[in-house]
Amino acid sequence: MSDLNVLFRNRIGFSTNEPLTFHQLDTVLELTAKSIPFENLCIMAKQTRELSKENLIDRIIIHNEGGLCYDLNPLLYFFLKENGFDAALVRAVLYDHHGQRWNPLGKTHVAIVITHQGQPYLVDTGFGGNLPLKPVPLSGEVVASTNGEFRVEKIDHEQGEYFFYLKLKHKDKEWKVGYAFDATNVIKDVSELHEVQEMILEHADSPFNKKPLLTRLTDRGNMTLTEGSFVEWLDGRVDKQEVDEKQFKEMAAERFGVRVFEGEPGEGSSSPKC
Template sequence: MLSRFARMPATMPDNHSDPFDLEAYLARVGHDGPAVADLATLRAIHIGHVGTIPFENLDIQMGLPIRLEPDAILAKLVRRRRGGYCFEQNSLLSMALTAIGFDVTRRVARVRMGGDPGGRSHLMLLVTIAGQAYVCDVGFGGSCLAEPLPLIAGEYDSAGDRWRLRTSDWSPGWELEVWRDGCWFGLYWFGQEEVVEYDLIFGNHYTSTHPASRFVQNRVAARTTLTERHTLLNGLYRRRLRGELVEEMQITDEATFRHILVERFMIDLPEGAVLKPIEGIAP
């Protein structure tokens, strides 16, 4: 008999989806300004997206597949007001920006998290405006960008953190880093290779189904604004204000876990949702 939480296959993008509902997306992220392809609009939408659509992997923790069809992403993240992880989040942002008229390029990055580059498992975006490319990423969890960064080597202050973009000495491409504990901490590497749909399918399949994936092993949620970062890893909740840790809580029961999801991450799971048990969180 199959387990209630048997790993389900990640699904394939569908090229026969309905037209993108830009109006519903803009309402979801709270953008009531102009929808034009300029830097001010890009920044406003990026900030609105990360502040209102939480990063989370709870479908995986419920034994559900991560679907990448455009209609499925729109239904989950916009109409049902859930969150998602990078393949969902940055696909949604890409569809919205493309509908507005932005020049959007997808890249599949190699995650570092302070170590050597791993497999291509993270979807991020480059958006070009008047010849200048900007790094846009609404799907990197607790280390997510709050706003776009110009693709120019240098250091940038944003959302209480210091960031650095530099050309890579590992392989031709770029490194995104954040200043952490007195040194530069590598987040991910990305290059210039074109992305095809199967890159997303392969990456999504690994991150959502492989036993070694942190998203299979853990419950994860995050939400970012220009001033605050909320993160949740299993039972550990943290809130940072302008880069400083101001609140930390160890959650020990399921009721409190669900309360924190709603109150801090705006995630209201469907009635009857059952998450895979996690050590340290009582039913």
């Protein structure tokens, strides 16, 4: 068993003593979502590193950090490949429901498509609180997990050949579009994602370079920390509290396992191994 295989399993609390099967991916996705936070502290600190397998292992596994989609899904992709899965990284364009438009940055979301017994599935552990905790078939079939329902439909659209839809438990009454993607336009090397990282870091329309954000799924819902508030969903009930700079750093460490350096949130703060 490779170092990544052992380290990733230990990071999420999955057994190191058994082969990983397709039917165990539900467990892996849920453990990953509850163990590794979706966070942008390196972007806010403007301290990014080259995207490589080694750097992702160092930052997310060795130093217990989180990351954005272009960090989390490539790491999961490497793990799946080492466990014998037919996996590929793909790029997607997010739908901005607040602005009622497709994200002007284009295809800056990164996801995974795996093929099992001839059937393609979408896998995503880098979509914040909107994660499907199961592989989602590209056939249109609805899958349900503890946090909601999800489906992927083939659609003839200029933004992509497939739309990913979601209906989150306790939050959404109707289906909504998450993003569009092409399953066959795959990323050949993780270094290609440097362009995505740069756009997230620098672009005026980037949703992740404005204020610090940490979010993670929990056994009873999810929790989100920003520089001004901590919001926690527990069994459909929402609790919100204001936080100051000191509380932000404390909660980042205590609730998300991420250490924040000295400095204002979003102004020089960083995680240890950006």
